[in-house]
Amino acid sequence: MMGLSHANSILGFHAFKKEDWDVACRFDMANGSHKAYYVPNMDVSLDGVVMKKGEKILFEQAFKYGPKECKNLFQRAGVMPIAQFGNCTGEYYVHLLSSCTLEMPTQVTEYVADVIPNVVDFENLWKIWDTVTLSMISQDELLSKPIKLRNALIFYLGHSPTFFDIHLTRATDGIPTEPKHYQSVFGRGIDPDVDNPELCHDHSDIPSEWPHLGEILTYRDAVRSRARAVLAHGVKTRRLAEALWIGFEHEAMHLETFLYMLLQSDKILPPPGVPQPNFESLAHQSALESRESSWFTIPEQQVSIGLHDPDDHVIPKHSFGWDNEKPKRVVNVPAFAAQARPITNGEYAKYLEQHHISSLPASWIDLVPKTADVRRNGYGNCNGYSTNGHRQLDSGASNEFLERFAIRTVFGPVPLKWALDWPVMASFNELQGYAESMSCRIPTFEEVRSIYQYSMFLKSLEDDGALRSMNGNGHGSHRNARVVKTLDKSIEPPAEDAHGNPRTPDHQPVQSPSTNPMPVFIDLDDNCNVGFKHWHHTPVTKHGNRLSGQSELGGVWEWTSTPLHAHEGFKSMELYPGYSGN
Structure with a gap:
């Protein structure tokens, strides 16, 4: 009835008497909303307006969303969940949301709308490529090699456009984008056998000094302009269509390459505009589900x-x-x-x-000084629960063991x-x-x-x-x-x-x-x-x-x-x- 009191306050006189009104509620199954109505229990007249007894006056419509519906809503709205705060019964939540820096299609009709990637597909890919390669690592660190058996990070900034340009040149019987010598520097990467690095396929010569970043980015922009022009003129031959497809696929694959190399670097920076998730809260939620x-x-x-x-x-x-x-x-x-x-x-x-194995996956970080004994005894479990809310059954590792490690993410160790x-x-x-x-x-x-x-x-x-x-x-x-x-x-x-x-x-x-x-x-x-x-x-x-x-x-x-x-x-x-x- 607070709404009637507020109405009286705004009107400046006692227009609505609470004893003359009831509240009726119902749930609309068709659109998943709760509706609330003021219903007069007698005929009420106000300045010539008559409200009949039993007439419903809608004053609230609240939509209810389950977990799956929330995800769909957030995705359509272009926002991403950061944290959620619920009541003790888990029926009601307040969600903390953030705008997304990008949105990638997930439906077949969208992500393969045509056999040939269109200019929007390329622009979206280039946007995320630039975000990862230029915003998630400092320029100085581009010369580093997070994975020692691979090239420095800067190689991939030159390799992706060079590879694309090679195939556009072949498909159009054209001439390479300048500088032409990039084909011998960035044409093919290095990925040797892990067990025997001496075993390696043919690859581009590794220069004593990589080209300057600004020069590489100028070249990248020229190749992208070339691709836009090709797409604008239309693609009629298989040769050209496949060159565009292979350039798109290749850059998407190396986006993953660059990301998993970044995860091996202690200098990785979080994606710009993406707040760090509340990993503790997410762990609690996962434990419940x-x-x-x-x-x-x-x-x-x-x-x-x-x-x-x-x-x-x-x-x-x-x-x-x-x-x-x-x-x-x-x-x-x-x-x-x-x-x-x-x-x-x-x-x-x-x-x-259980097996006293000291070697860790590359995705893990050991938080204990290297001098510590990995296989020490005495792992404790004081209350039967781990810190994230998981019940520590016989199938789980001890708390003391879990406390020693973290997982690499783009937001730093979790x-x-x-x-x-x-x-x-x-x-x-x-x-x-x-x-x-x-x-x-x-x-x-x-x-x-x-x-x-x-x-x-x-x-x-x-x-x-x-x-x-x-x-x-x-x-x-x-x-x-x-x-x-x-x-x-x-x-x-x-x-x-x-x-x-x-x-x-x-x-x-x-x-x-x-x-x-x-x-x-x-x-x-x-x-x-x-x-x-x-x-x-x-x-x-x-x-x-x-x-x-x-x-x-x-x-x-x-x-x-x-x-x-x-x-x-x-x-x-x-x-x-x-x-x-x-």
């Missing part, structure tokens, strides 16, 4: 791999592809069991502590205790060691594709309600991996495996070999940490009872155990023959 990681039986099925692009003279209908992505082929993948989600930092920490539910970033050998300790293995490439396809199948059942009725409540560079097991068809899987892992949820739907292959491109929903929705990894434990599909790994790539090799029908790209060959 975490679910036990289930195991799923991935049925034997046929999996379609690669692109169909048989004509080297015609622009393809759907997409160009790299040589290792062609031709399209179908493989039969036997049944196997897979963990629902990737390995987390928390799980990997427990593995390191305490491990606040990143336990993030996917661990580690090398293949490190994750293989973890898998073997669990009597598991890292999946093959074909098995990973089978997981993605089956995950999409389960989502389709969930969308039409079938999975809900079958499954009850549903419980059941650096990269990550999930672990898998080969199935013995003669043995019925137990309720738990030897390590206490829950088996496949009861009544999991059985799928015959798929006749509907997974599409090449998919919509990337809220479960996909892509497109700079976040500048850090995100928890993967919230959906531990659901099979994680493509791009649902918290912001990391997924390792497979399949070495790169020439599959049947492989043919090197005419445009870039050394892409896979070297």
Whole structure:
């Protein structure tokens, strides 16, 4: 009734008597809003205006948003959540939001609107490229080498436009952008064998002194202007279309290269205009939402791999592809069991502590002086809880162990205790060691594709309600991996495996070999940490009872155990023959 009192105050006289009015409320299911009305309990007349008894006068409409609806709202509004503050029951929250410095499309109709990237696609890519390469590291540090086996950071500022210009020149039978000698300096990077750096492909000569940054940026702008002019005149030949596509893809890939190199630098700067998230608050929220990681039986099925692009003279209908992505082929993948989600930092920490392993993933930082004994005894756990709100069960590492480490992010080191539910970033050998300790293995490439396809199948059942009725409540560079097991068809899987892992949820739907292959491109929903929705990894434990599909790994790539090799029908790209060959 406070509204009536305020109205009286504004009008200057007692126009509305509280005893003459009631308040009626209802929830509008159609648009998800709460509506409140003043309702006179008798006919009320004010300056000739008659309000009939029972007439509803709307005075409040409050929209209610669940977590998923909030994410959609924030994304549409171009803002990103920084922190949230809720009541004790978790029903109401105040959200702290910040404007986004960029927005990358996540729907197929947007991010592959055409086979050829358009000028808007390039401008958006160049915007984020410039943000990362010029604003997240000081100019002096561009000469540093965060990864010793690679070139200095400044190389990539020259390499990306040089590579693009090489292919534009070939496709147009034109002349290189000046200075022409950049092709011999920035044409190809260096990526030697980690175990034996003497083994390395052909690469550009490394100069005794890199060109000045200003000169490199002038060259970059000239190449970009050339690309804009090409796009403005229209693209009619496959040769030119593929040159534009390969230039776009190449720069996007090296954006990732530059970012994971920056993460290895202690001099990294946060992205401008992006406030630092409240990682402690996010960890608490993740702890409340975490679910036990289930195991799923991935049925034997046929999996379609690669692109169909048989004509080297015609622009393809759907997409160009790299040589290792062609031709399209179908493989039969036997049944196997897979963990629902990737390995987390928390799980990997427990593995390191239990097995007294002192070597750390490159994504971790040891906060203890190097003279300290990594394998000391006496790890304590005074109250059974870690500092981020996780209950310290037998499966967790001790508090004292967790306190010693942090995770590298673009915002600086984040305490491990606040990143336990993030996917661990580690090398293949490190994750293989973890898998073997669990009597598991890292999946093959074909098995990973089978997981993605089956995950999409389960989502389709969930969308039409079938999975809900079958499954009850549903419980059941650096990269990550999930672990898998080969199935013995003669043995019925137990309720738990030897390590206490829950088996496949009861009544999991059985799928015959798929006749509907997974599409090449998919919509990337809220479960996909892509497109700079976040500048850090995100928890993967919230959906531990659901099979994680493509791009649902918290912001990391997924390792497979399949070495790169020439599959049947492989043919090197005419445009870039050394892409896979070297």
